[in-house]
Amino acid sequence: MANKNTANIMQQASTRTPLAKTLLAAAVALGIGSAGAVMAQDKPSVNVATDPSFVPFEMLDSETDEMIGFDMDIINEVAKRAGFEVNLTTMKFSGIIPAVQTGSQEIAIAGTTITEKRAKVVDFSDPYYDSGLRLIVREDNDDIETVEDLEGKSVATKIGSTSYDYLTEKLGDSADITPYPGTSDMYMALLGRNVDAAFYDAPNVAYFAQTQGDGRAKVLGPLYEGQQYGIVFHKGSQWLEPTNDALAAMKEDGTYDEIYTKWFGESPDAE
Structure with a gap:
């Protein structure tokens, strides 16, 4: 529908004066740009919790005031592939499982060991670190x-x-x-x-x-x-399966090894 309307506008512009043509072209460009902005905003923002003191998995960069580390690179790559934006919150590790369990945080990544006890109240991704x-x-x-x-x-x-x-x-x-x-x-x-x-x-x-x-x-x-560490999810989260797919693809195409080598000096297979 949008393409048909655009074509009609441009056809009308061909019969107008040069000034009218310019104004119509600008209006079309603005409309296309606005549509692009709306599409970019369609990516949902998901609450993600982490513990800021577990180096080198997550830590605060004093120069940029941003969280960096192995886990941060992993979750940002997962989000890009799974189709969501990361809304990051930092908290003490002891509060992370309760925050995800109650739903105030949808996801957590903080070097969290997969255990049977924790799996009773939250869901875990496939293991991503031994x-x-x-x-x-x-x-x-x-x-x-x-x-x-x-x-x-x-x-x-x-x-x-x-x-x-x-x-x-x-x-x-x-x-x-x-x-x-x-x-x-x-x-x-x-x-x-x-x-x-x-x-x-x-x-x-x-x-x-x-x-x-x-x-x-x-x-x-x-x-x-x-x-083994796993990414933590609120029970029944819609993002669990896309995350597992993303992790599998990252390991398959070498992205996981690149991130691992960046923070630990060698790929996991070399250890």
């Missing part, structure tokens, strides 16, 4: 090598994390387990000698050891609790 838990101590600490050595000692972890669940199940009251609201608090407690060790997700522990903790902290022991 992880686990690692132990980190100060460089001068030779008393701790494994989680078993934490008995009678103090250890920091993060509130609401699977690492906290693992420690409480494994050690119970035999260790002083302190959950912190953010990873930066947890690592500050370690370096400040407020705790003997910290225990958390392997990629975050490794990143800290290579950056702020370089020369001051060391990663020990095996990889505990092989885990």
